[in-house]
Amino acid sequence: MSDGTLSQDEIDALLQGTDELMTENLGSAGxxxxxxxxxxxxxxxxxxxxxLLGELxxxxxxxxxxxxxxxxxxxxxxxSPFIExxxxxxxxxxxxxxxxxxxxxxxxxxSGEWVYVVPERSVLAITNVxxxxxxxxxxxxxxxxxxGEVISQTTGALVTVLSEKLGKAITPGAPHIDLLQDxxxxxxxxxxxxxxxxxxxxxxxxxxxxxxxxxxIAMARxxxxxxxxxxxxxxSSFGGGVQPQQQGGVPLRQVGFEPLQSGMESEGRGNISLLxxxxxxxxxELGRTKMTIKDILALGxxxxxxxxxxxxxxxxxxxxxxxxxxxxxxxIDENFAVRVTKIVTSMERISEGMEVRM
Numbered sequence: 488m489s490d491g492t493l494s495q496d497e498i499d500a501l502l503q504g505t506d507e508l509m510t511e512n513l514g515s516a517g518x519x520x521x522x523x524x525x526x527x528x529x530x531x532x533x534x535x536x537x538x539l540l541g542e543l544x545x546x547x548x549x550x551x552x553x554x555x556x557x558x559x560x561x562x563x564x565x566x567s568p569f570i571e572x573x574x575x576x577x578x579x580x581x582x583x584x585x586x587x588x589x590x591x592x593x594x595x596x597x598s599g600e601w602v603y604v605v606p607e608r609s610v611l612a613i614t615n616v617x618x619x620x621x622x623x624x625x626x627x628x629x630x631x632x633x634x635g636e637v638i639s640q641t642t643g644a645l646v647t648v649l650s651e652k653l654g655k656a657i658t659p660g661a662p663h664i665d666l667l668q669d670x671x672x673x674x675x676x677x678x679x680x681x682x683x684x685x686x687x688x689x690x691x692x693x694x695x696x697x698x699x700x701x702x703x704i705a706m707a708r709x710x711x712x713x714x715x716x717x718x719x720x721x722x723s724s725f726g727g728g729v730q731p732q733q734q735g736g737v738p739l740r741q742v743g744f745e746p747l748q749s750g751m752e753s754e755g756r757g758n759i760s761l762l763x764x765x766x767x768x769x770x771x772e773l774g775r776t777k778m779t780i781k782d783i784l785a786l787g788x789x790x791x792x793x794x795x796x797x798x799x800x801x802x803x804x805x806x807x808x809x810x811x812x813x814x815x816x817x818x819i820d821e822n823f824a825v826r827v828t829k830i831v832t833s834m835e836r837i838s839e840g841m842e843v844r845m
Contacts, residue, residue, distance in 0.1 A: 596655020599706035677703030
């Protein structure tokens with residue numbers, strides 16, 4: 488019989504089992520332990536990376552809430568995001584019912600798909616405010632076009648914050664929007680492993696609207712890496728290149744501050760100042776018409792093409808093929824010019840998009 492003491496072989500076996508258990512726990516924590524290296528698995532995002540991404544998403548969400556509030560005229564607040572990572576088939580299982588999927592391709596400093604997935608109820612809660620139909624329950628073409636404007640505004644806020652925080656120019660593509668009868672077709676270019684972001688926008692008097700966002704894990708890591716580098720660069724620049732001094736064994740560094748800007752320069756511009764030098768194509772459209780191939784082939788010098796506008800009607804002013812204003816043609820020093828007579832509102836742009844689509 489044993490006297491209750493352990494032999495050296497038994498002690499060694501117990502210690503070996505404890506070491507193996509500690510190794511398993513550290514691995515499953517994704518590098519969250521002291522001195523542990525972050526996970527480099529292609530299937531998930533480490534906890535430190537999630538924390539950094541969450542910090543950035545809070546900035547983006549607040550900017551998007553401001554954009555939504557401006558668009559709807561309703562005070563809008565953003566709630567802190569919940570972040571998961573893993574295989575897309577597993578992450579979309581608990582999303583139920585009809586959803587609207589809006590895919591936006593980002594290029595430049597960040598490359599990849601930013602995929603919004605918004606439940607039907609949340610889409611209607613926002614678009615009904617914009618189209619003035621509180622009792623609408625159908626995701627029609629008008630709703631899809633209206634929601635496209637919502638996505639354009641929120642993506643603009645996303646790109647502005649990302650460009651500022653990462654210190655890189657980012658260009659969004661046009662959103663591609665689909666109504667899905669269930670979440671199973673949700674997809675993201677860039678692999679089966681993604682990061683999913685869950686958050687709400689609270690519209691005063693209208694309740695909460697739910698947003699899901701899916702992005703490829705590689706894209707999420709690229710964002711986190713760039714954000715880390717930008718933060719490190721900011722800390723370094725504040726140091727002013729002064730070598731640390733020692734006082735009582737504690738390292739000291741001279742404090743540096745960014746130069747102040749005048750109120751006139753920064754007031755009202757916010758983050759858009761990063762984009763002020765980006766060139767845009769401005770087109771003035773006199774009118775349009777439709778012709779048969781036979782009539783086009785018969786054109787020659789002196790032929791007259793009748794347009795769909797009456798004499799004296801305002802011409803359209805387009806920026807990157809988007810109608811933004813109307814004006815009248817004038818002549819200045821023998822050159823044609825256009826005097827702006829009307830700025831087109833967001834709702835008018837939505838209606839224009841609906842007419843083109845139909």
